[in-house]
Amino acid sequence: MISWTPQALxxxxxxxxxxxxxxxxxxxxxxxxxxxxxxxIDTHAADARASTVSADRVQTELEILLVDTPSALDPPATxxxxxxxxSAFRIWFGRSTTVMLWLLGVILPLGVILFEGxxxxxxxxxxDPMPTWWHVLLITLVPIANAAxxxxxxxxQTVDTAHPRLRWTGMANGLAIGISAFYALQFALVTPFAxxxxxxxxxxxxxxxxxxxxxxxxxxxxxxxxxxxxxDVPPPAAWWKTALPVFLLLLLLALPxxxxxxxxxxxxxxDPAVRARATTLLRTFGSRDLMLRRCYRPNVNMDFFSLLLSxxxxxxxxxxxxxxxxxxxxVTGTPYDAVPPPRLKGLRGQDLxxxxxxxxxxxxxxxxxxxxxxxxxxxxLDGRVDTASGIAYLEWTLEFRNASKTQREARALIxxxxxxxxxxxxxxINGEPCEAAFGGRSQTxxxxxxxxxxxxxDPVLVTTAGPDRVLLQCFPVPVDGAMKTRIGISVPLxxxxxxxxxxxxxxxxxxxxxxxxPADLHTTVWLESDQPAVGGAATPLQVSNSxxxxxxxxxxxxxxxPAAFLRLPLAHPYPPIAARDSRxxxxxxxxxxLDPPTAPPAFPETLAIVIDGSARMRDxxxxxxxxxxxLLPDDMRVCTFIARDETEVIEGKPPERLRxxxxxxxxxxxxxxxxxxxxxxxxxxxxxxxxxxxxSLELEALRQLADFSRGTVVIHSHQYGPGANRIAEQLAxxxxxxxxxxxGNDAADIIDHLQHKAAHWSxxxxxxxxxxxxxxxxxxxxxxxxxxxEIKRLSAxxxxxxxxxxxxLARTFQLVTPVSGAVVLETAAQYQAHDLKPADPAxxxxxxxxxxxxxxxxxxxxxxxxxxxxxxx
Amino acid sequence: xxxxxxxxxQWMTQIRRGWLETCILNxxxxxxxxxxxxxxxxxHIPGLGISEGSLYPLLSRLRLQGLIVVRRLExxxxxxxRKVYGLxxxxxxxxxxxxxxxxxxxxxxxxxxxxxAP
Numbered sequence: 001m002i003s004w005t006p007q008a009l010x011x012x013x014x015x016x017x018x019x020x021x022x023x024x025x026x027x028x029x030x031x032x033x034x035x036x037x038x039x040x041i042d043t044h045a046a047d048a049r050a051s052t053v054s055a056d057r058v059q060t061e062l063e064i065l066l067v068d069t070p071s072a073l074d075p076p077a078t079x080x081x082x083x084x085x086x087s088a089f090r091i092w093f094g095r096s097t098t099v100m101l102w103l104l105g106v107i108l109p110l111g112v113i114l115f116e117g118x119x120x121x122x123x124x125x126x127x128d129p130m131p132t133w134w135h136v137l138l139i140t141l142v143p144i145a146n147a148a149x150x151x152x153x154x155x156x157q158t159v160d161t162a163h164p165r166l167r168w169t170g171m172a173n174g175l176a177i178g179i180s181a182f183y184a185l186q187f188a189l190v191t192p193f194a195x196x197x198x199x200x201x202x203x204x205x206x207x208x209x210x211x212x213x214x215x216x217x218x219x220x221x222x223x224x225x226x227x228x229x230x231x232d233v234p235p236p237a238a239w240w241k242t243a244l245p246v247f248l249l250l251l252l253l254a255l256p257x258x259x260x261x262x263x264x265x266x267x268x269x270x271d272p273a274v275r276a277r278a279t280t281l282l283r284t285f286g287s288r289d290l291m292l293r294r295c296y297r298p299n300v301n302m303d304f305f306s307l308l309l310s311x312x313x314x315x316x317x318x319x320x321x322x323x324x325x326x327x328x329x330x331v332t333g334t335p336y337d338a339v340p341p342p343r344l345k346g347l348r349g350q351d352l353x354x355x356x357x358x359x360x361x362x363x364x365x366x367x368x369x370x371x372x373x374x375x376x377x378x379x380x381l382d383g384r385v386d387t388a389s390g391i392a393y394l395e396w397t398l399e400f401r402n403a404s405k406t407q408r409e410a411r412a413l414i415x416x417x418x419x420x421x422x423x424x425x426x427x428x429i430n431g432e433p434c435e436a437a438f439g440g441r442s443q444t445x446x447x448x449x450x451x452x453x454x455x456x457x458d459p460v461l462v463t464t465a466g467p468d469r470v471l472l473q474c475f476p477v478p479v480d481g482a483m484k485t486r487i488g489i490s491v492p493l494x495x496x497x498x499x500x501x502x503x504x505x506x507x508x509x510x511x512x513x514x515x516x517x518p519a520d521l522h523t524t525v526w527l528e529s530d531q532p533a534v535g536g537a538a539t540p541l542q543v544s545n546s547x548x549x550x551x552x553x554x555x556x557x558x559x560x561x562p563a564a565f566l567r568l569p570l571a572h573p574y575p576p577i578a579a580r581d582s583r584x585x586x587x588x589x590x591x592x593x594l595d596p597p598t599a600p601p602a603f604p605e606t607l608a609i610v611i612d613g614s615a616r617m618r619d620x621x622x623x624x625x626x627x628x629x630x631l632l633p634d635d636m637r638v639c640t641f642i643a644r645d646e647t648e649v650i651e652g653k654p655p656e657r658l659r660x661x662x663x664x665x666x667x668x669x670x671x672x673x674x675x676x677x678x679x680x681x682x683x684x685x686x687x688x689x690x691x692x693x694x695x696s697l698e699l700e701a702l703r704q705l706a707d708f709s710r711g712t713v714v715i716h717s718h719q720y721g722p723g724a725n726r727i728a729e730q731l732a733x734x735x736x737x738x739x740x741x742x743x744g745n746d747a748a749d750i751i752d753h754l755q756h757k758a759a760h761w762s763x764x765x766x767x768x769x770x771x772x773x774x775x776x777x778x779x780x781x782x783x784x785x786x787x788x789x790e791i792k793r794l795s796a797x798x799x800x801x802x803x804x805x806x807x808x809l810a811r812t813f814q815l816v817t818p819v820s821g822a823v824v825l826e827t828a829a830q831y832q833a834h835d836l837k838p839a840d841p842a843x844x845x846x847x848x849x850x851x852x853x854x855x856x857x858x859x860x861x862x863x864x865x866x867x868x869x870x871x872x873x
Numbered sequence: 874x875x876x877x878x879x880x881x882x883q884w885m886t887q888i889r890r891g892w893l894e895t896c897i898l899n900x901x902x903x904x905x906x907x908x909x910x911x912x913x914x915x916x917h918i919p920g921l922g923i924s925e926g927s928l929y930p931l932l933s934r935l936r937l938q939g940l941i942v943v944r945r946l947e948x949x950x951x952x953x954x955r956k957v958y959g960l961x962x963x964x965x966x967x968x969x970x971x972x973x974x975x976x977x978x979x980x981x982x983x984x985x986x987x988x989x990a991p
Contacts, residue, residue, distance in 0.1 A: 002952065028933035036908060036929035039953045043909065046952035065926040 002042045007055040012038065015062050031225065037065055097219070098150065105146035105216025109180075112209040113139055122206075126190065127303045129183065131257065131289070138250065142180050142213050145172035149220035170224055174242025176217040181243065182250040183210035188304040254305065256287035260294065260327075261306045264319050267327040272668070272698070275330075276645035282331045283662055294324040295336035321360065326694055329663040330645075333615030335693040335723070337369030359409060363449045365463070365471065367411045367512040367724065373404035376517040377482060379557045382847050385493075385505060385529035387568050389577055389779040390594065390761060392417075392491040392505050392527075393845055395424070399484040400477045400515060407476030409452070410483065413512035413724055415563065416468045417491040417505060418741035419761075421788040422816035423781070424488025424844045427460045427474070427824035433486075435844055436460070436822035437836035438814045440807045444821035447834035448473065451825055460485045463821040466728035468739050469511070470816055485824075488845055490781040490788075493568065494741045496752055498596040498759035501572030504743045505533075507555065509563040511691075511722045522554035528847075529568060536565040536743060565743045574759075577778035578771045579786075583812050583843075590786040591766045592778060594759050601755040606637040606680045608673040610666065610715075611654055612689035613644040618660040620720045624688060627747030629653045639676050643669035643689075666727055667696025674705050674713045682712040686754065687737075691723020695730055706734045716740050718750055732818050735792065763789055781845065787813035795819045814839050893931065895975065896921055898940065898960065898968040905944050905959035908932060932958060940964035 004012075016034040023030040041061045045053050116122055117136070122129055130136045152169040184191075187207050194207040205212075221239055259282060266278030282291070298319045328336045361368030378399035385392040394417075400410040416422070425436035437444070441463055448461035452475040460483075465471040470487070477483045493503035507525070525541060527533075529549040535541040541553035541564060555564045574594040584590070611617070611624070632638065632653060642648040642658070643666040666689055677683040706713045718740045719725060728737045741758070742749040752758070763786035791809050794802030795818060803819060810820030824838070825831050831838055893915075900906060900914055912928050915921045923931075935941045942961050946954035960968065 023930050023933075026930055026934060027937060028930040029937055032933045032936070033929045036933070036956070037926075039955070040909075040925055040929070043949070043952035043955075046949070065924075 002045050002051060002053055004053045005055060008053045008058045011055045011058050012041075012062070015058075015066070019066065037062075040065070101146070101150055101216050101219060104212035105220065106143045106150070108205060108209050109139075109143040109146075109213045112206050113143075115206065127186070127257070127306075128290075128293075129186070131287075132253075134253065135250075138175075138179050138246070139183070141172065142176045142217065145169070145176035146213065146216050146220060149173050149176075149217075149224055152224065166224065171242055173217060173221055173224055174239045175246050177214065177221065177239055178243030178246035179250065180210050180214035180217055182247050184214045186254075186303045186305060187211070189307065251305070256285050257290045258303075258305050259286050260290045261319065264291075264294070264323055264327045267330055268323045270697070272646060279330050279645050279662060282327065286331060288328075288332060289342065291324070291328045291331060292336060292339065293342045294319065295321065295328050296341060298324045329694055330665070331662055333661065333663040335663075335691070338723075341369065361411070361514070362409050363452060363473070363475070365445075365465070367413050367471070367514050370514050370516060371404065371408055372516075373402065374408045374410060374477060374515040375401050375403070376513075376515050376521060376557055377401040378484070379517070379521065379523040381507065381523050381525045381527075381555075383527040384847050385527055385531070385533070385551075385566075385568060386779050386781075387493065387503060387529070387531045387570055388776065389579070389782055390493050390503065390570070390574070390592065391779050391781045391785065392493060393423075393779075393781055393847070394489045394491060394508065394527075395486055395847055396489070396508060396523075397484065397486040398472075399482050400474060401482045402477040402479060405479060407478060409473060409475035409514075410477050411474075411514045412472045412510050413465055414470050414472060414487075415509050415511045416470060416489055417508060418468055418494050418739065419785070420468065420489050420491040420508075421784065422462055422470055422487050422822065423490045423784050423814055424486075424839070425460060425462050425816070425822040425824060426486040426488075426844075428484040429824075429826055434824050434826075435839040435841055436462070436814075436824045437831055437838045438811050438816070438820055438822050439834075439836050440811075441819055441821045443834065443836070444823040447825060447830070447836060448475075448823050450834070451830055452476065459826065460824045461821060462487060462816050462823075464732065464816060464818050466725055466732050467735075467737055469725075469728075490784045490845065492761050492785055493570070494743070495570065495594060495759040495761075496741070496743065496749060497757045498594075499757070501570055503568050503570040504565055504741075505568065506563050506565040506741070506743055510558065512724050513558075517557040521557045523557045525551065525553050525555060525564075527551040527566075531568050531570075533566040533568045536567065540564070541566070562742075567743075576772055576775045577782060578766070578768075578775045579778040579780060579782035580768070581780045581783035581813075584765075584783060587768050588765055589768045589771060590763050590778075590783045591771065591775065592761060592763045592782045592786075595762045596759050597756045599756065601757045603633050603636055603755055604684050606639075606677075606683035607632070607754070608677045608680075608683050608685045609638060609640045609654060610669050610673045610685060610687040610689070611640065611642050611658065612666050612687075612692075613642045613648070613658075613660055613662075613664045614690050615660050615662055616690035616721060617688075620688075620690075621658055621660065623747065625654070625656050625658075628688075628750055631747075631751050637680070637683075639673070639680075641669040641673040641676075647672055663694070665694070665696050665698065666692060667698045667702065670696075670715065670727070671698065671702040671705070674702050674709075674715070677713065678705060678709050682709075684754070685713070685715045686750070687715050687717040688720070689717065689725075690720050692725045692727045693723060695726040699727070699730055702731070703734065706731075706736050714738060716750075716753065718742060733795075735796065761785070784813050784815060784845075788815055788817055791815065791817045791819060814844065891971075893921065893923065894935065895968070895971045897931065897935065898964060898971065901941060901958055901960045902965065902968055905957045907947055907955035907957045909955060911958070935964075940967055 013034075016030070016037070020030040023033050041053060041058065044061060045051075045057065050057070113130075113136070116129060120128075123131075130139060148169045149172070152166055187194075187210050190207040191211060194205075198205065198208070263278040263282050263286065266274050267282065269275050269278070298321045325336045328334075359368070359371060376398065378397070380397040381394060382397070383392055383394035396414075398412075402408045426433045427436070428434070439447075444461060445463065448459050451459045452461075452473075459475065461471075461473045463471050472485070472487065474483050474485055489508060491505065493505055495503050527550065529551060532549045533543050533551050535543055535551070535553075540555065541551050543566075544550040544552070551566060577592045579590045579592065581590075609629075638653050640650040640652065640654040642650065642654070643664045645662070645664060647669040649672065666687070670685070670687065673685050673687075677685050702713075713736050715737050717725070717728065717737050725737075728739075731737050740750055740753050763782060765786070787809055791806040794806035794809065796802070806817070806819045809815075810817045814822075816822050823836065825834070825836070896915065896918065897911060900911060906914070908929060911932075912923065912925060915923050915928075932941065936943065936958075939961055941958050941964050943956045944959040945957050947957050948954050
């Protein structure tokens with residue numbers, strides 16, 4: 001390797017510069033010619049066995065070299081513009097440019113990367129420029145490559161040190177051009193605003209950092225070329241050969257994220273075909289992380305490429321939080337609030353989800369996401385089972401604790417025992433139990449929202465949420481404080497098989513909650529019964545057979561797993577029961593009978609099966625096939641409707657190999673099944689599904705069919721796993737969704753139910769003197785359950801005048817029904833302001849036998865003894 | 874230098890206009906050659922001697938015009954690596970046109986020398 005002395009290099013450069021303009025005028029590249037000349041001098045030095053090129057040698061060589069340059073050459077036909085002459089201004093300009101290159105090409109990008117990494121400002125407002133460590137690595141390469149180019153391209157260094165660096169620096173420069181070009185384009189939408197911000201406010205450098213870095217990288221390319229010509233380093237690949245691949249690589253890496261804002265509106269489109277196509281695309285390629293982030297910050301990732309891909313430059317077009325949440329569910333099959341929220345940091349590094357994030361579902365009708373530091377501190381279930389009356393009364397006491405920094409609303413969706421109704425709600429205010437007022441559904445919700453959400457006082461609200469489900473809302477659970485409430489539930493015992501002298505009681509359970517129950521927290525159960533009970537197979541309850549029979553134990557407090565249940569002996573045949581209540585008009589009573597099926601148990605001739613094709617059904621595939629579908633008789637006419645992005649219809653039983661993916665809207669499949677059922681002898685519909693966390697977009701056809709088929713459309717639903725059923729809530733007013741009263745063994749209960757084995761309670765109002773002779777007196781809960789039946793009848797969709805009567809009946813008998821709700825307010829003035837009246841504690845049910853019931857029981861026992869004595873004699 | 878010599882010198886400069894470029898392209902049409910090799914070959918053709926100071930600007934110009942390209946760097950045992958030049962496809966097309974024009978000019982010259990009225 002020949003080395004040059006600094007004096008030689010300096011002399012060579014000075015003399016060459018003198019010829020720059022002449023060479024430029026000839027159409028040659030001066031830098032290239034200088035490099036060739038330099039190589040020639042090296043060759044001559046090597047021939048002369050010299051290891052160093054001195055200034056003298058340079059002087060001699062140049063005298064020969066430059067003797068006739070460029071006189072022997074002809075100028076080209078078209079002269080290129082003359083190179084600027086070297087001057088003091090040019091030197092000053094060169095130095096200033098170097099300073100600017102350091103500032104804008106190295107220091108600014110490094111600062112911005114550091115700032116974004118710590119604050120996440122861009123990720124929060126626009127899009128995440130560094131979603132993975134690979135992105136961080138690539139972005140960091142830009143200032144590093146620019147710094148390397150600045151150092152390597154400097155004329156001050158010797159040839160020896162520049163030689164090995166140039167090749168790598170050239171490659172890194174190409175990469176820097178590609179990376180910075182990608183990010184400059186991504187920020188292109190913000191660039192004009194940033195320029196204006198700099199002009200008017202002196203700020204806005206951050207979004208311009210990629211553009212500056214790009215311009216610097218391009219400028220440095222020229223310097224590198226010049227430096228390369230002065231040494232003998234092989235030329236690096238053309239800049240686009242490194243820039244283009246890395247640009248395309250970044251685009252490829254960004255594609256899953258770019259697709260999300262593009263296809264989110266299409267997933268929510270009204271056209272089912274568009275919806276299906278967009279959902280499939282996002283399911284295959286879309287970034288799930290970004291979809292989840294957009295559930296909390298709907299308009300992140302609004303960048304140039306996203307708008308370009310969507311074919312729309314409408315800047316005002318935004319995505320709503322609901323659209324983003326719908327998209328996440330449809331694509332993944334998991335509700336956004338069922339997974340831990342993403343990490344979203346604010347400017348000061350605070351956690352946006354935990355502290356600043358306001359609960360969007362506050363005061364609404366959805367449970368929504370779990371809130372950190374809101375916990376269930378106590379859960380206790382007390383009750384009394386009265387098999388003689390065929391009822392049970394349960395009281396579930398809950399205490400919530402809030403360790404977060406702001407007041408919180410505790411919300412829970414509770415699955416009641418089949419056919420049960422909430423008949424009491426209590427809230428402890430300042431240690432004193434306060435009873436709820438019962439009123440119209442909208443009236444109680446309005447009162448709750450005004451008192452709770454606006455005035456931030458102490459109410460609790462209970463409303464129905466579809467068949468056999470209620471939504472409990474308590475607000476505010478104070479900071480570092482607790483809130484205690486209780487709901488009372490009147491329950492009819494279930495008689496799954498009319499031929500058996502046995503009833504069943506399923507206990508209530510959370511199916512969705514926005515608080516956390518610690519793993520070691522259980523619901524403490526203590527029930528008393530007039531008959532010895534048997535715990536279900538999966539029910540960890542201890543049964544005491546001493547009179548009064550007690551059932552004690554602990555069951556999980558979280559929304560997971562099937563509900564616990566008990567089996568109890570029941571009189572067979574069951575005698576009629578008459579019940580009185582002071583709220584019934586004088587001379588009237590309620591007669592309750594247990595009616596066996598009208599026909600011998602048999603499968604229906606035709607059956608429509610609707611299967612939810614969502615991912616969460618995957619675990620139940622074998623269960624459904626082996627325990628339900630295989631047990632259906634071969635001669636039964638079956639049509640299967642599989643709810644997917646587009647409904648799949650199969651004539652016959654469902655195939656063994658079912659595919660479950662994403663989160664599907666079951667509405668269209670239900671509508672088609674209902675249509676088929678009506679056309680095929682009013683066949684029953686069996687709907688097997690997972691949770692339906694989203695409302696269906698296409699239920700109008702089903703609603704219309706239900707309206708005009710006059711009660712013949714019946715959908716027997718069975719939900720696998722916990723979670724809300726928004727479709728059932730949407731159709732609650734039609735009363736066509738009938739949850740199957742399963743007790744532990746889902747499959748056997750479903751098969752039994754399809755064969756119509758169950759006996760049904762019948763309650764009707766009679767005059768006291770019409771009571772049959774052998775009628776035993778029953779619990780007042782029979783009257784409450786009759787009132788609930790009556791309310792359902794009065795509020796049937798085709799009745800136009802019964803709604804007010806239904807509300808009045810619910811208010812009188814203090815029931816939470818589809819037309820009514822229960823709300824506890826804090827002061828008498830609040831009740832007055834909302835035209836509500838709290839329940840008289842004397843009229844509320846309790847665990848200890850009510851005085852009236854006790855008297856009736858005593859009277860009934862006396863009558864029964866007298867009757868037996870008379871029959872013996 | 875008398876008047877005739879001066880006139881011839883100017884005339885030769887005019888004739889050499891483009892001729893040197895054609896010769897370099899013709900040399901490169903046969904094989905890829907490094908700069909020093911070109912210099913030696915040109916010096917072996919009488920009347921085409923060219924200085925090192927002039928060859929490299931000419932090569933640079935031809936490269937910028939897209940007629941030649943640096944194919945590779947050839948390692949030298951003593952000195953620095955040497956650039957090996959070759960013709961580009963465009964260079965070949967241009968060279969073909971040049972050669973054709975020179976053939977035409979030669980024929981025109983012969984016709985002018987042996988002029989006889991048609």
